Amino acid sequence: MSKIVAKTGNEAMAEAMRQINPDVVAAYPITPATEIVQIFSSFVSNGEVDTVFVPTESEHSAISACVGAAAAGARVMTGTSSQGLALMHEILFIAGGLRLPIVICEVNRALSAPINIHCDHSDTMASRDAGWIQIFSEDPQEAYDQTILAMKLSEQLFIPSMVTTDGFIISHAMQRVEMYDDREVKEYLGEPKSPYNLLDLDNPITVGPLALQDYYMEIKVQQANFIKESKSKIKEILNDFNKKMKRDYSVVEKYMMDDAEFCFVALGSTAGTLRYTVDKLRKEGKKVGLLKVRFYRPFFEEDIFEALKNIKGCAIFDRSDMFAGTGGHLFNDIKSALYNSSSRPFLRDYVYGLGGRDIDVEDIENVYNDIKDFTENHGKGESVKYITVRE
């Protein structure tokens, strides 16, 4: 039996953590993710979970404690955002390389400078190459579901996961959330599963040994191959989640794409505004659809390729810039994915919403007109545009 509650994204993630009941949570507070572990720490004090809570002096230490605990076979979680994730950066690669099933509740927030506490995706994007699964959430419901799903994925695949929400837009906005029974989550996840146990004294192991020219490459190719193979396993686990938890999630979500000539592609909360705008434009007879990328890492290029094959013009919404003179991260990944396709749509990148700058329906309608013109002009002109900015 599920129950309907009103929760912010942070509250929803904290509730998911309570139901997951991790063995260890090590964390350091940072806006706008503070509440997740703050609420969770009250569950610890109230005896509602069996977790050892480790308050550390920095995010670098928090994720390091998570690595140690996970290597000892514990179920481990933490939460962070922005500069906190950036400070974890070094250790994220170690967690990925050691194949530890850690889950981070990550709230997307702009990176300094200038200092800013609001949403963009620059923090999560900066850690995209660390060998973690990255899942974006559109609303508190997805944040809740996907936190539980992430724990399952990590423990099945031995790949760490971060589940992201958009800072303030989701983290602090209260919405309807359908929660499972504690028992259902417990049954779904089962016992914690770890790839090895450092504290098994009868079977001593070495974790993180030196590997130079003669072994490093074998280890990294093993990791790369496992991530590649994980894509089909993620789909299986997602299907099983949908069946058991009565949801309808897919790695990339298509909306009104079947007969669409133009489409929007986006991550996270903006997908909601885009869906609303698609409905509005459809009423005006415009053949437009939406592709929401739920899993950014691993990158499901075949699914994206398949979804875009009959599209004429595609507007990519990027809430981050690569500062390479080539636009945002999603645009560059999709552009690469389509390189070998014979039916490539015209692609234009729309970098928007940096540092929490709002995007509204009118902005998106303008993008629709722009991508239509761009397509009719056979892609002439700049391929990257900055919108929601004063010019």
Added chain:
Amino acid sequence: MKKNWKEVEIALIVKGGTAEEFKTGDWRSEKPLYKNDKCKQCLQCWLFCPDSSIIVKDGKMLGIDYDHCKGCGICSKVCPFDAIDMVKEEK
């Protein structure tokens, strides 16, 4: 035979104590020579050796494990009785 990427242990998590299998003796440019006649069995060399390369049995220093000794010279330096000489390693 070295393992390929499919055979190698997940994330190279291997059993403990594998450093023993890694012969670091060929790094050496200088070699300690043990002089049994001068040794008073104080075991200072054993205490200070960073690579567990002083062979001790039944409380007695027997010699040096050249498979692992890197030739750092600490044993020679700490020996109060001049019982370990460092000489150039000849291959």
